[in-house]
């Protein structure tokens with residue numbers, strides 16, 4: 594038997610919750626609150642998790658499933674599993690290597706990384722560290738020239754898609770940050786934005802720079818400045834999914850921004866069937882918010898997603914052990930997904946929907 598700190602070395606966390614616990618001990622309380630917190634009373638943040646907790650997977654036996662195949666193709670590229678890293682600002686908050694460490698781990702796992710407009714490392718450094726697809730998350734600023742330069746710089750660095758975040762005409766009211774008067778530490782700044790964007794307060798930056806007046810014409814504007822596929826992140830209704838398809842997007846991400854924008858909106862998983870019914874396979878369909886184990890990934894696939902994004906758990910892994918910690922988090926989720934697929938008799942990602950049709954009473 595080996596134990597923590599034994600000759601065999603410390604035990605690795607065996608769940609994403611254990612990574613979160615280990616990360617909490619390593620991160621400044623105000624930074625922890627910025628990462629973990631949601632808007633308002635955090636009802637939506639809680640709902641994201643509850644929705645997954647209520648899912649019961651439907652097992653089929655003696656299917657001859659064998660080793661499940663986790664690989665999937667999204668926008669013409671093969672991913673090792675239907676999991677990507679969600680865009681999360683400032684990985685440098687929890688590790689000096691920031692997004693370069695995350696890119697190394699995502700590359701080793703064969704999973705894409707969506708890099709935030711607010712990355713703490715330059716796109717060029719991230720691209721040099723990456724060996725799997727990089728996508729750029731785009732915030733459209735009042736100053737379109739700045740946005741255009743960010744997009745062009747990422748495209749030049751080899752990024753493969755744009756993910757326009759559409760749920761942030763302003764920043765949500767994050768009470769933990771308001772109480773803490775949260776400010777970014779001096780060493781954490783947006784590495785790909787001009788000096789006037791280096792505001793230490795994310796809330797002040799949002800008020801000053803986010804364009805609150807965007808409409809669907811922003812999609813054709815992005816098309817006019819870039820050749821990359823465009824996804825929209827933050828769709829929560831069938832109407833907006835229809836509008837996104839009509840605007841010609843290549844993908845839709847169902848997301849409530851991890852409960853950080855408007856408190857009281859539904860869990861992302863709860864609106865996934867509605868959005869999937871509207872999209873009808875016409876674009877890629879991704880989901881994020883509350884995914885914390887492999888069974889959650891399978892539930893999202895069964896309810897219509899092509900893949901999921903992981904937000905906070907990636908920062909937890911990064912805080913615990915840099916790229917090795919991120920690799921640990923990504924490995925755990927994919928191993929758990931393989932378990933869930935094998936144990937439900939789901940041989941492939943494509944079979945997830947058919948093998949696990951949505952059923953009443955939260956059972957899939």
Ligand code: FNR
Nearest residue numbers: 628679680681682709758850851881882883904905
């Ligand atoms: C985010 N998220 C986010 N989204 C985005 O489009 N651009 C961004 O810069 C950020 N930044 C960011 C920072 C932090 C600290 C968090 C926790 C989240 C939202 C993110 O992409 C994703 O929607 C949620 O994090 C998904 O939920 P989970 O996996 O964290 O529950």
